[in-house]
Amino acid sequence: MILFEDVAEIPADFGPTVVAIGKFDGVHAGHRAIIEKMLVDAASSDVRTVAVTFDRNPLAIIAPDRCPRSLVGVTQKAELLSRTGIDATLVLRFDEAQASEEAESFVRRILVEGLKARRVLVGSDFRFGRGGSGDADLLRRMGAELGFEVEVVADVASAGDGRRVSSTWIRELLEQGDIERATKLLGRPPSIVGEVVHGLKRGRELGFPTANLSPDAEGYIPADGVYAGWLVARTPENVLRSGVRYPAAISVGTNPTFDDVQHRQVEAYVLDETDLDLYGRQVEVTFVKRIRGMVAFEGIDALIEQMHDDVARAREALTAAPLWIRDASTL
Structure with missing residues (x-):
C-alpha cells in the first residue's frame, strides 16, 4: 500500500480511483464493510482503491473537550488499512486550515483534482x-x-x-475490560504499540x-x-509484523500493592523469559482476555503467589484462544 500524507504527493497519473x-478509528467491522465494498466495486474496472482519512479525530481541533481517545494511533491505522488490500491511503493533517475548508473545496481539491475519483463511498453518518x-447529498x-x-x-x-x-461501542467495552467482545467488533484483538522504557524494576x-x-x-x-496476551517485538528495521511474538x-494500572506509581502503566511479562533485552x-502488546481486576495485596508473598496464578491462567487462555484470534494477534 502507498501512503500519502498530502494530496500534493499524489502523482498526476495515479487515478482514476474508487475512494472511501x-x-x-480502529478499522473495525463497520469500516471494513465500506472498504470491502470499495474493493468489490474496483474489481470490475481499471481503477485504484484509496482510503481518505485524517491524522487525528477532527474533534481534537473543532471541540477538544468532546474529543474521545482514539482506538488506534495514526501509525496503527495506516498499518491496519494496508492489510485490507487497498492500493493507497491518504492521511490528511487535520488542523485549523483543514477545519475551515469549505465542503465544496474539499471535494474539488481532494476527490476530483487529487484522486480523480470515479466513485466515492461513505458511511451513513459522514459529514465533512x-x-x-458537507454530507452525502452534497x-x-x-x-x-x-x-x-x-x-x-x-x-x-x-x-x-x-x-x-462504532468506535464508541468498542471504547465502552475496553473500559469494562471486555476484550473478547471488543475483539469481535474489531475483527482482531485490541493492541497498543510503544517503546519499552525503564521502570521501577520491581517485577x-x-x-x-x-x-x-x-x-x-x-x-x-x-x-x-x-x-493474557502477546508481545511482539519489532525487528531492527522496525517492521512490526515480521517481529517475534511472545x-x-x-x-494495566498503577500497582496498588505498592502505591508508588503515579500514572497508569502497561507492563508485559513474557512467559518463561527472564533475560529479554527490549x-x-x-x-x-496485544490483549486477548482479561484474567482479573487490579487489587492491592497484603504483603509480597501474597502478590507473588497471585502472579504465579496469573501466569498459569494467561498460558491457559492463550492456548484456548480460537485460531483466528491467534492468527490475528498482530497488526
Missing part, C-alpha cells in the same frame, strides 16, 4: 467541510456535476439488539521481569487489570 472516506456542512450533487458516483454504505449492526458497530525483583511501555504508546488502553501476562525497542 472516514475517520477509520467547514462546520460539517457529494451526490457535486458528483453528478463533476463525474463521480456516490454510495452510502449501510451500517453494520448487531443482530441481537440492532446496535450499530524483576519479584521474579517476573516486565517490559514497560512508554506513556505515549499508540492505542486504547483497556480497564485496569491483568490480561506469550505474555500483561498488567529497552528502546518498539513493541506491540
Whole structure:
C-alpha cells in the first residue's frame, strides 16, 4: 500500500480511483464493510482503491473537550488499512486550515483534482467541510456535476439488539475490560504499540521481569487489570509484523500493592523469559482476555503467589484462544 500524507504527493497519473472516506478509528467491522465494498466495486474496472482519512479525530481541533481517545494511533491505522488490500491511503493533517475548508473545496481539491475519483463511498453518518456542512447529498450533487458516483454504505449492526458497530461501542467495552467482545467488533484483538522504557524494576525483583511501555504508546488502553496476551517485538528495521511474538501476562494500572506509581502503566511479562533485552525497542502488546481486576495485596508473598496464578491462567487462555484470534494477534 502507498501512503500519502498530502494530496500534493499524489502523482498526476495515479487515478482514476474508487475512494472511501472516514475517520477509520480502529478499522473495525463497520469500516471494513465500506472498504470491502470499495474493493468489490474496483474489481470490475481499471481503477485504484484509496482510503481518505485524517491524522487525528477532527474533534481534537473543532471541540477538544468532546474529543474521545482514539482506538488506534495514526501509525496503527495506516498499518491496519494496508492489510485490507487497498492500493493507497491518504492521511490528511487535520488542523485549523483543514477545519475551515469549505465542503465544496474539499471535494474539488481532494476527490476530483487529487484522486480523480470515479466513485466515492461513505458511511451513513459522514459529514465533512467547514462546520460539517458537507454530507452525502452534497457529494451526490457535486458528483453528478463533476463525474463521480456516490454510495452510502449501510451500517453494520448487531443482530441481537440492532446496535450499530462504532468506535464508541468498542471504547465502552475496553473500559469494562471486555476484550473478547471488543475483539469481535474489531475483527482482531485490541493492541497498543510503544517503546519499552525503564521502570521501577520491581517485577524483576519479584521474579517476573516486565517490559514497560512508554506513556505515549499508540492505542486504547483497556480497564485496569491483568490480561493474557502477546508481545511482539519489532525487528531492527522496525517492521512490526515480521517481529517475534511472545506469550505474555500483561498488567494495566498503577500497582496498588505498592502505591508508588503515579500514572497508569502497561507492563508485559513474557512467559518463561527472564533475560529479554527490549529497552528502546518498539513493541506491540496485544490483549486477548482479561484474567482479573487490579487489587492491592497484603504483603509480597501474597502478590507473588497471585502472579504465579496469573501466569498459569494467561498460558491457559492463550492456548484456548480460537485460531483466528491467534492468527490475528498482530497488526
